[in-house]
Amino acid sequence: MSALPNAHGGSGLTPRLLQGSKLHDERRRAQSLPAIPVSSRERGDLIMLGIGGFTPLDGFMTAGDWRSVCRDMRLENGLFWPIPITVSASHAHADTFNEGADIALVDAGGEIVATMTVIEKYSIDKAFECRSVFRTEDSEHPGVRMVMAQAEVNLAGPVRVLSDGGFAQRYPGLFMTPEQTRTAFAAKGWSKVAAFQTRNPMHRSHEYLAKIAVETCDGVLVHSLLGNLKPGDIPADVRTRAIGALIDNYFVADTVLQSGYPLDMRYAGPREALLHALFRQNYGCAYQIIGRDHAGVGSYYGPFDAHRIFDEIPHDALETKPLKIDWTFWCYRCGGMASERTCPHAPEDRLLLSGTKLRKMLSEGTAVPAEFSRPEVLDILRAYYAGLDEKVEVKLSGHSAR
Amino acid sequence: MSALPNAHGGSGLTPRLLQGSKLHDERRRAQSLPAIPVSSRERGDLIMLGIGGFTPLDGFMTAGDWRSVCRDMRLENGLFWPIPITVSASHAHADTFNEGADIALVDAGGEIVATMTVIEKYSIDKAFECRSVFRTEDSEHPGVRMVMAQAEVNLAGPVRVLSDGGFAQRYPGLFMTPEQTRTAFAAKGWSKVAAFQTRNPMHRSHEYLAKIAVETCDGVLVHSLLGNLKPGDIPADVRTRAIGALIDNYFVADTVLQSGYPLDMRYAGPREALLHALFRQNYGCAYQIIGRDHAGVGSYYGPFDAHRIFDEIPHDALETKPLKIDWTFWCYRCGGMASERTCPHAPEDRLLLSGTKLRKMLSEGTAVPAEFSRPEVLDILRAYYAGLDEKVEVKLSGHSAR
Numbered sequence: 001m002s003a004l005p006n007a008h009g010g011s012g013l014t015p016r017l018l019q020g021s022k023l024h025d026e027r028r029r030a031q032s033l034p035a036i037p038v039s040s041r042e043r044g045d046l047i048m049l050g051i052g053g054f055t056p057l058d059g060f061m062t063a064g065d066w067r068s069v070c071r072d073m074r075l076e077n078g079l080f081w082p083i084p085i086t087v088s089a090s091h092a093h094a095d096t097f098n099e100g101a102d103i104a105l106v107d108a109g110g111e112i113v114a115t116m117t118v119i120e121k122y123s124i125d126k127a128f129e130c131r132s133v134f135r136t137e138d139s140e141h142p143g144v145r146m147v148m149a150q151a152e153v154n155l156a157g158p159v160r161v162l163s164d165g166g167f168a169q170r171y172p173g174l175f176m177t178p179e180q181t182r183t184a185f186a187a188k189g190w191s192k193v194a195a196f197q198t199r200n201p202m203h204r205s206h207e208y209l210a211k212i213a214v215e216t217c218d219g220v221l222v223h224s225l226l227g228n229l230k231p232g233d234i235p236a237d238v239r240t241r242a243i244g245a246l247i248d249n250y251f252v253a254d255t256v257l258q259s260g261y262p263l264d265m266r267y268a269g270p271r272e273a274l275l276h277a278l279f280r281q282n283y284g285c286a287y288q289i290i291g292r293d294h295a296g297v298g299s300y301y302g303p304f305d306a307h308r309i310f311d312e313i314p315h316d317a318l319e320t321k322p323l324k325i326d327w328t329f330w331c332y333r334c335g336g337m338a339s340e341r342t343c344p345h346a347p348e349d350r351l352l353l354s355g356t357k358l359r360k361m362l363s364e365g366t367a368v369p370a371e372f373s374r375p376e377v378l379d380i381l382r383a384y385y386a387g388l389d390e391k392v393e394v395k396l397s398g399h400s401a402r
Numbered sequence: 403m404s405a406l407p408n409a410h411g412g413s414g415l416t417p418r419l420l421q422g423s424k425l426h427d428e429r430r431r432a433q434s435l436p437a438i439p440v441s442s443r444e445r446g447d448l449i450m451l452g453i454g455g456f457t458p459l460d461g462f463m464t465a466g467d468w469r470s471v472c473r474d475m476r477l478e479n480g481l482f483w484p485i486p487i488t489v490s491a492s493h494a495h496a497d498t499f500n501e502g503a504d505i506a507l508v509d510a511g512g513e514i515v516a517t518m519t520v521i522e523k524y525s526i527d528k529a530f531e532c533r534s535v536f537r538t539e540d541s542e543h544p545g546v547r548m549v550m551a552q553a554e555v556n557l558a559g560p561v562r563v564l565s566d567g568g569f570a571q572r573y574p575g576l577f578m579t580p581e582q583t584r585t586a587f588a589a590k591g592w593s594k595v596a597a598f599q600t601r602n603p604m605h606r607s608h609e610y611l612a613k614i615a616v617e618t619c620d621g622v623l624v625h626s627l628l629g630n631l632k633p634g635d636i637p638a639d640v641r642t643r644a645i646g647a648l649i650d651n652y653f654v655a656d657t658v659l660q661s662g663y664p665l666d667m668r669y670a671g672p673r674e675a676l677l678h679a680l681f682r683q684n685y686g687c688a689y690q691i692i693g694r695d696h697a698g699v700g701s702y703y704g705p706f707d708a709h710r711i712f713d714e715i716p717h718d719a720l721e722t723k724p725l726k727i728d729w730t731f732w733c734y735r736c737g738g739m740a741s742e743r744t745c746p747h748a749p750e751d752r753l754l755l756s757g758t759k760l761r762k763m764l765s766e767g768t769a770v771p772a773e774f775s776r777p778e779v780l781d782i783l784r785a786y787y788a789g790l791d792e793k794v795e796v797k798l799s800g801h802s803a804r
Contacts, residue, residue, distance in 0.1 A: 211740075212617050212618060215614050215728070215744060216618055216725060252743055253746070325617055335773065336739055337738055338613075339617060341616050341657055342616050344653060344654045370737060
């Protein structure tokens with residue numbers, strides 16, 4: 001039996017989270033350092049650096065790495081990397097310290113997430129980053145908006161992470177480090193693990209994708225994004241409960257591991273699909289399932305751009321390979337789940353529900369076909385939307401009462 | 403994009419079928435050679451040698467190769483080979499020529515299928531071959547029975563094949579040589595092709611196996627055995643028509659190629675699964691689908707012995723790798739096709755029909771659940787069994803009239 005894939009870079013995991021007395025001492029020292037606020041995305045990246053998900057990065061990228069990653073999807077040392085991992089500060093903040101200084105990175109809740117030795121301050125061409133990474137400069141794109149909202153000065157240098165962001169406490173048993181998933185895979189005797197990336201509840205189309213992987217691999221890691229999404233998306237606690245209900249009722253226990261990771265969505269489509277494969281390699285997965293419009297948003301990417309980009313990178317860029325699967329759905333003539341590759345029938349034979357339509361059905365109490373989603377999953381979503389509607393009503397009535 | 407796997411041995415296909423004037427001349431010469439009868443299995447092997455399916459063999463095995471293949475699954479030169487490919491003659495026949503002589507190999511219909519230069523005559527320990535290849539000496543095993551029925555003297559040497567056995571004419575468009583399937587794959591732009599081995603009509607469980615391969619590979623070769631089976635099995639023309647109906651109605655045209663190959667079944671279970679993968683490598687397939695009890699018969703093999711044996715051979719024995727899939731069925735609680743790996747429900751939630759029960763339902767006109775088999779397939783099988791019953795009735799009434 002072959003082993004799990006190597007961590008990216010080939011020299012083992014490089015978690016940046018301090019432990020024990022080192023953590024204690026660094027937390028004390030951090031109090032006296034210049035405090036620089038970080039965005040939600042930057043905080044997620046720090047926690048990922050902390051747990052070793054971004055191995056072998058030791059911190060935020062230099063100007064040289066940033067440019068090389070944008071242009072050629074590689075660090076200056078040649079290692080494959082598809083998306084810049086950067087932190088930024090305003091001029092007002094950046095002027096309070098010189099290159100070489102140590103700083104404290106503070107999240108919106110006031111917690112010092114990490115300390116950092118700043119080896120370089122630099123400014124970037126944000127439009128160039130957006131064109132390179134997102135293939136657009138359109139400010140409607142949520143990833144573009146995040147880059148455009150960054151402060152003026154990028155800061156490069158190694159970080160020492162002081163917190164897991166509370167994810168372990170908020171998602172007990174669900175939030176796992178790459179070291180932990182690798183240990184879990186080994187304990188199960190798995191070597192060929194496929195990662196199923198999700199930022200949504202899983203309906204039958206997603207179950208089908210994951211089960212194709214179960215049929216052909218040792219197991220599947222159902223890996224939920226636990227960071228932030230764009231407004232209107234279903235929050236992580238609801239999503240992960242719905243996924244848990246699906247797994248409990250429709251999966252064989254020894255074929256699946258449900259877990260989560262701390263990043264925010266960038267919505268970079270093809271480039272983010274590559275990042276997903278990269279960090280899943282660190283988590284020990286040999287395959288990354290890539291479905292239709294992976295990590296996309298709106299209509300910025302062709303539905304299979306994220307398939308094609310894996311053919312455009314060097315063969316040895318990543319050990320983790322894509323498991324490319326076409327658009328999936330229930331087909332009434334097939335009498336089963338299928339994809340564009342396995343169903344020869346017409347669109348009208350297929351059950352298709354948009355997210356908008358599903359939400360409307362759930363809110364209004366209309367029955368959703370069992371061929372679209374499992375009743376156990378729908379119950380959880382229905383309760384969530386009912387709660388939302390109550391809040392909206394409370395807000396509206398509060399408003400009208402003024 | 404990677405290329406198709408190399409022919410076994412790595413030096414290109416080695417078809418032994420003569421062409422043009424060489425064929426004409428050899429046919430004439432063959433008339434004057436000692437005529438040795440061959441069995442149905444030996445005839446199938448000759449045609450496979452003719453079309454290059456047994457590349458790089460140039461003929462029937464020597465005593466040294468036979469022993470090495472039985473014992474270690476390799477030729478004396480070290481090349482992986484899981485099952486002896488041999489021809490035998492009675493003492494009476496073998497005494498009519500010396501080692502070094504050329505002979506003509508004649509099938510039951512009187513056709514000279516090949517000529518052969520006999521480099522060695524040898525006798526074998528048939529029980530040793532049976533224990534090695536079939537894991538049993540039980541004479542109820544149809545493969546054992548075939549070996550035990552072989553004549554006393556094995557003949558080794560290179561062959562020149564003079565006929566395709568009429569397969570091309572009997573199965574136009576369906577019978578293809580390895581060269582032809584490779585050309586077809588290349589024309590379709592396929593490099594990652596999975597072979598689905600079948601000696602039965604395809605019901606939904608088989609469709610599901612093939613479609614898992616379609617979801618994850620460039621295409622699937624549905625490859626029917628066109629040689630002989632044990633008595634009572636459905637003949638190749640009926641099977642291939644039923645499979646054609648399934649493909650026409652339930653597969654996407656560009657994802658599947660239906661074809662057939664000329665061998666008889668040996669029922670060697672795990673060892674035959676390896677032979678299937680070996681000759682599929684010659685046909686250009688990167689994967690061989692291995693389901694439950696692959697190439698088995700009765701209860702001679704554990705249901706997943708043919709999975710395990712692929713882990714027991716050297717990593718570089720074959721370029722073609724197994725696509726191992728568990729036992730598959732319709733599950734009413736899943737509301738779909740599933741396997742033991744993807745369905746957590748109880749046996750009573752699943753639709754299971756034995757071959758015997760299916761035949762009874764088809765013969766008696768009972769409705770077969772659509773979750774078990776496609777109506778287009780069942781129509782063809784129903785007509786076949788109705789024809790059989792008529793023949794039986796004709797025979798019976800003829801008999802009673804005497």
